[in-house]
Amino acid sequence: MPPFTTHTADTAPAAARATIEAVRRRLGHLPAAVGLMAESPELLTGFLTVNGIFDTCALGPVEREVVVLTVATRNECHLCVAMHTATLTRQDAAPELIGALRAGTPLPDDRLEALRRFTVAVLDHRGAVPEAQLTAFLSAGYQPRHALDVVLGVGTYTISTLANRLTGAPLDPPLAAYAWEPAAR
Template sequence: MPAAPHVFPDHTLDTAPAGARPTMESVTRHLGHLPAAVGRLATSPELLAGFMKANALFTASTLDPLAREVLVLTVATRNQCHLCVAMHTAELHRLGADPELVAALRGARPLADDRLEAVRRFVLEVLATAGAVAPEALTAFLDAGFTPRNALEVVLGIGTYTMSTLANRLTGAPVDPQLAAHAWEPATA
């Protein structure tokens, strides 16, 4: 159950702690609006800045954009972050990703693209083993055309989006109207 909204207020630039305001201004300039999640995460200027910095580093990594989005959607569906799934579904559409790829990621199903499936499987293996992946799992990732550097960038992405997904769930961050078309709910067992 999401946290009560009154616990994590929807901060604006006027109500946010001073330390969060520069980050909030930057996000608003970049997106053209202030996402509700950013307003709630602003309760901790350190968490907000930490996520933004980690995300900028992950975005600058040598993993290609589709591989990064596969990682994010894999973490987001695993951690059941409705907001991250919606946001990164929109990003996949912006990137022109195959609709079947998007549907498989949202459904936490294997991907038809072998290279991207190698990313998804490696992310799940890193998570399941807390990084102590079996040699054959690392070999399979490398054999799909990735590098040792990419393997460490997967850890960076997992850390970044674990921070985001857990914070969004803790604060009960809603999906902004701009992302409503990409809303997602986890499958029920």
């Protein structure tokens, strides 16, 4: 069992208390992952800040979820996969799209598949994406700005997925229907 505490507004370091309380008020509950991240007020504030910025980038809501779920499945974060499956479900995304994202397989939509492949290339090549892969991404109708927005999403969800794995963040009960486990290797 990892040595991390799932904090509340009463037990969190002082610098994290207002942030935790704001999350609790906004969501109506405090997700365990937020309570765990609160051990480092800077990590919690940093993640929530960049997540808010990522939500305003030029990628649309479903496109952002493609990036997030690609990072989450690659980093094997059961919590992020479940949480963002729930998000796509609320957005009425096609079940085939959700299933392919969870499985890490080609998407049924060519443009979103180009985005998924580009996100994988950013991860695999640590940003040094080969020219042919960048060209394929741009040929799918994306702009150079979108490529940088993918990098923003990869960075944002690298924070979240790695923190969740390090702390052993559990799946909150409302997400149980979206539970996910990585495929056996």
